[in-house]
Each structure stands twice: as structure tokens, then as C-alpha cells.
Amino acid sequence: MNAGWEHFPHGADVGVRGFGPTKAEAFEQAALALTAVVADPAAVTPREEVTIRCAAPDDELLLAEWLNGLIYEMATRKMLFGRFAVRLDGPNLHGQAWGEPVDAARHQPAVEIKGATYTALRVAREGGGWVAQTVVDV
Amino acid sequence: MDINLLKRRSEHEWEIPAHGAMRVPAVIYASEPLVRDMDHKVYEQAVNVATLPGIVGASYAMPDAHWGYGFPIGGVAAFDPDAGGVVSAGGVGFDISCGVRCLHTGLTRADVLPVQKALADVLYQRIPAGVGSTGAIRLGAEEMDAMLTGGARWAVERGWGAPADLERIEERGQMKHAKPDSVSPQAKKRQRDEMGTLGSGNHYLEVQEVTAVYDAAIAAAFGLAADDIVVMIHCGSRGLGHQIGTDYLRRMAVAAASYGITLPDRELACAPIESDVGREYLGAMRAAINCALANRQILTHLVRDVFAGILPRARLPLLYDVSHNTCKVEEHRADGGTRKLYVHRKGATRAFGPGHPDIPEPLRAVGQPVLIGGSMGTGSYVLAGTKASEALAFSSACHGAGRAMSRHQALRTWKGRQVIDELAGRGILIRSPSGRGVAEEAPGAYKDVAAVVDAADAAGLARKVARLEPLVCIKG
Numbered sequence: 200m201n202a203g204w205e206h207f208p209h210g211a212d213v214g215v216r217g218f219g220p221t222k223a224e225a226f227e228q229a230a231l232a233l234t235a236v237v238a239d240p241a242a243v244t245p246r247e248e249v250t251i252r253c254a255a256p257d258d259e260l261l262l263a264e265w266l267n268g269l270i271y272e273m274a275t276r277k278m279l280f281g282r283f284a285v286r287l288d289g290p291n292l293h294g295q296a297w298g299e300p301v302d303a304a305r306h307q308p309a310v311e312i313k314g315a316t317y318t319a320l321r322v323a324r325e326g327g328g329w330v331a332q333t334v335v336d337v
Numbered sequence: 338m339d340i341n342l343l344k345r346r347s348e349h350e351w352e353i354p355a356h357g358a359m360r361v362p363a364v365i366y367a368s369e370p371l372v373r374d375m376d377h378k379v380y381e382q383a384v385n386v387a388t389l390p391g392i393v394g395a396s397y398a399m400p401d402a403h404w405g406y407g408f409p410i411g412g413v414a415a416f417d418p419d420a421g422g423v424v425s426a427g428g429v430g431f432d433i434s435c436g437v438r439c440l441h442t443g444l445t446r447a448d449v450l451p452v453q454k455a456l457a458d459v460l461y462q463r464i465p466a467g468v469g470s471t472g473a474i475r476l477g478a479e480e481m482d483a484m485l486t487g488g489a490r491w492a493v494e495r496g497w498g499a500p501a502d503l504e505r506i507e508e509r510g511q512m513k514h515a516k517p518d519s520v521s522p523q524a525k526k527r528q529r530d531e532m533g534t535l536g537s538g539n540h541y542l543e544v545q546e547v548t549a550v551y552d553a554a555i556a557a558a559f560g561l562a563a564d565d566i567v568v569m570i571h572c573g574s575r576g577l578g579h580q581i582g583t584d585y586l587r588r589m590a591v592a593a594a595s596y597g598i599t600l601p602d603r604e605l606a607c608a609p610i611e612s613d614v615g616r617e618y619l620g621a622m623r624a625a626i627n628c629a630l631a632n633r634q635i636l637t638h639l640v641r642d643v644f645a646g647i648l649p650r651a652r653l654p655l656l657y658d659v660s661h662n663t664c665k666v667e668e669h670r671a672d673g674g675t676r677k678l679y680v681h682r683k684g685a686t687r688a689f690g691p692g693h694p695d696i697p698e699p700l701r702a703v704g705q706p707v708l709i710g711g712s713m714g715t716g717s718y719v720l721a722g723t724k725a726s727e728a729l730a731f732s733s734a735c736h737g738a739g740r741a742m743s744r745h746q747a748l749r750t751w752k753g754r755q756v757i758d759e760l761a762g763r764g765i766l767i768r769s770p771s772g773r774g775v776a777e778e779a780p781g782a783y784k785d786v787a788a789v790v791d792a793a794d795a796a797g798l799a800r801k802v803a804r805l806e807p808l809v810c811i812k813g
Contacts, residue, residue, distance in 0.1 A: 206745050208743040208745065208746070209404060209743070210376055210378065210403040210404030210405070210410070210739075210740060211403060211404070211405065211410055211739070211740050212744075213743070213744055213745070236744075237468060238773075256591065259603075260587065260590065260591075263587070264587070267583050267587075270579075270583075271523060271527065271580065271583075274527050274576050274579075275526055275527055275529075275576075277469040277471075300469075301468055301469035303467060303468070303469065303770045303771065304770075307771050307772055307773045307774075308467065308468035308469065308537075308770075308771055308773075308774070309468075309537075309744070309748075309771055309773040309774040309777050310468065310537045310538045310744070310774055310777065310813075311468045311469075311536065311537045311538070311813075313431040313432055313579040313582070314431040314579050314580075314582055314583040314586075315583075316406040316427075316431075316586075316604055317406070317407075317427075317586065317590060317602075317603040317604040317606070318405075318406040318407070318602075318604045320603065320604075334406065336406065336430070336431045336432070336579075337537075337538050337744070
């Protein structure tokens, strides 16, 4: 399975889905899908690095923690991220995100993300790789 | 939704009889076309809510119900603490106390049209809106806690508004029993520079005109007449509320099993009202309600300042301020007696009927104003709470139109510039930092708010009073 991301429809909000050969790559791709809810990830220059560490009792809550960690950094630093690296170690996630401060004129940010929900939350092996998805509230 | 799954109680009332793990039935208030149009997820979610411990009466869905998280958006459920009732972070949502405030102006359409463009430009300049925007106010730790305890009352004491404003806000502008200590440092940090900001997405600030009056007597009591200009503000508790939702959703999802609660959907994460997590959430959620009330109060101050510069004779007292994502303790009639219940309204507006003591005295005889936001191109409505709503859905009504189309599909269908130009052609001036944001919020992406309001009126949840249409819309 090649790594990639997509959005899936939800009544009022947006579903984010990442997939890849490994669970960690699926988490990285889900983060790209998260950025894409706000702006084009390719338009974000990865010039500042932010570290995110989190832990959770299972893979699905860990995905929600990872995305919520990113949402928190986006909100408090007023940044967008365009590149991600994730290392998983049992219940622990060590993540890095690279990005830059929001530039309203250049990024045309559509909407701020309030939080990652547990709706349609799923982390599973699929088609020889991994899929990681949930719905985010905007 | 397949209507064959429902029992039709009356023209606008549909029942999902209790089955399986449901403790009570689910009841949907809507016209047949609206019910047919609802996602099947509304059915599933209304059923899931009905399985939660201590639920009283029924799990209700308003005419604008759509697929939410755990609870449907447009969901109402009341829980009895004496029957093991729960409080649910998912049942309130991330944007705690998101709501709508309506201000009179004392102006008419003819007063505003000559300065419509200036009003749009200056409001856009002065109201922080959109992703990454910040307000001018910075709160230190002590002042943050004072705001979280004081709500709009705190804002008025700091000079952002007048004491008379407080009479026209639910809870008189201050939600009691808020506990700033139950709010995480992360939530407070997220709010550090977001006081007095509008946010983004479906949040807006509009200058609107009254284009139709349906109930002249109630409209007169509300101070509304055809051609009047009002200002409508739709926003919530900003980053603080979002983070509290995130923090407690996780805590409740992890803790639920320890309370013996089986969750059909993790998003229904909840805790007994009489538990440590439940009490802490209630304290934090009430602090977020105060944050939303303070935020709308500061925005009100900014709006008044703008009007004073452009239309100095305008006076902008509040018509009313409602919140539509909350859990509140209220007394209701249930099972033959009066009980103190924890009423969750997620995308639903409280709609107390005539005579209710919580309605400000000048409006008490006609019922609580119910403010319904539409999309930027269609319109908004003012309704009034009814006596009947108490027995129908613990005095609740709808809150808005609801989306008909995903953001993704809207973005493929419209360009921001095209939407702005088309609305300008109809006399509606849009100001927004994001063309993409405008496209995702295009009027065509929303359901027909008129159908929702008509259904709420016909079901008896609230009475239709007036229709409002925008002249200026500031979009985040």
C-alpha cells in the first residue's frame, strides 16, 4: 500500500483518513489530511519544528491524541504544518511537525479545527497496510 | 431516514419505539420531507443516546437534526442524577455554549443603505475573524479565572457593555457554579489571545433587516418591526471550550467502564453526574459557558463602537442571547412530578414558554426569544418559546439550518469570489479573510432554514415571530 490521505464526508464536518505501509505512516498521512481541512499542505513551508509526545491505552485513542496534539499546537502557535514524522513505541507516540505561522493571504485558511472526535475513529490493518481515520469538528 | 422505521405520533412527531438497550423511546420533531432527508446516522445516534443511564422521557431530535458526534446535532436529552443519570462531554460538543446574540439598532434599512459599504469595511477591520486571528485583550491567570467565573458580568464590569445587557442573556450573563480549577492549563493557554474573536467556519457577525413579521404581538414585545435593522452574532467559547471538550471527552471515554457504563459509541463518553469526573466536567463546562458569554459581550462592545463612528444615533441594546451547545440544570415536569434534570442541548436552543421565571420580565408574557441562524445568503429567524414545548422536549427548539452538502463538495461547486459577487448582486456584502472559507459556507451548501423553522413552529416547539435577512456578513 502506498502512503496517502483523503477526506471523507461527514454531515457537518470533515473526516480525515491516512493510509500507508505502516501504522506510523498512516498517522503521518492522517496529519496531512488534518492540515488539508484548513489549507493546502503543499503551500505550507516546513521551516519550524514542533515536537509532540502523547500516549494512550489503544491505537484509536492514540490517533485522537496525536491529532488533538497537533490541533493544540496549531491553535496556540497560530501555525500550519505541512510535514510530519511519527515514531510509535507501544502506547507512546513521538511526533515531529514542521510548518510555519499562518499567513491568511497566502494560505487562505478555510476554517479552524476545534478538535478530533471519536466519530468514525478507526485504526486498522487494511489492504496490506494501515488506515487511520476520524472525524474532526470544525 | 427510512420512515418505515418510525411510528408517526402526529403530523410533526415521529417515534422510534424503545428496543434493545434503549431505556426510553427516541422522538424526532420534523415534517415528513425533513425526516426523509435526515441521514440514517441521526436514527442511530438518537437510539444510542436513549441507552444512556438515567435518561428521562425520550431522546429528542429537533427538525434540523443531522449526523453529529455521539449525540446528533439537534439532539436534546435530560438526565436525572437520582436515577444514576450521566453528563456527557460529547452531548455538549466541542464548541461549548456556541450561541447567537441579537442586538437592536434603532435604525431602519433606509438609514443603513447609504453607509452599508463603510459599515461592512469597518466591522471587518475591527472584528477579529478567521483562522489565527487574535483579540486585543490578554488575560493573566487571575483575570482568566475571573472571566471564567463571571462571564458577561465580568465583561460588563470591565467596561465592555452595560448592566442592562445582562438582563437579556441566559443565566443573567453569568453561569453559576463554574470551576476554573477544573479547566486545564492547555485550555486556558488556548484562550490567551482569543477573547473578543469571532472564530471561523459557520460563525459570523451580520447586519440584518427584518423582512417579515409573522406574529405582530410577540414581535412588538421583542421590539421588532418590518424594516428594522439588527445585528446578529454567532460564535462560541473559542479555543478554551474546544480544549475542554477535547480534555473531558478523553477522560470520560477512559473512565466510563470504571463506572459500569457501556458505550455504544465512544463519542457518547459520559460519567455519572454524581462522580468526580462528572462534577469536574460540569465545573469546567460552566466556565466555558462564561467564556462564550464574555466573548459575545466583548464582540458586542466592538460592534457598538463601530456603529458609534458611522451611525452615531444608533443604540444597540440586546434583544437576547441564547446558547445552543450546553448542559444545564433545570426543573421540568416528568413522570407526574417536578424534577431537577441535567438537560443536554447539542445544536438545540432552550425555548422557555410564556411565564417562565428565567425570561426577562419585559418579555416574560410572550415567551423566550429563540434565535435561529441560517446561512449568509438566506436568512435567520426569531421565534418565541411556547408553553407546549415543555411537554414536547423539555422546552427546546431547533438552532439552525444544518449543512446539506459537505465542505469538500461545496469547495468543488463554488469559488469564494463567485459567492461574494453573487451575494453582492443581491445587496448582501460579505467580508472574509478566506475565499475558500466563503465557498465552503456558500448558501447552497445549507438546508432550507425556512423548512426547519416552519417544522419547529408546526410541531409546537417554538412560535415563528420574524424573518431576518443579511445586508452585511463578516465571516471568519
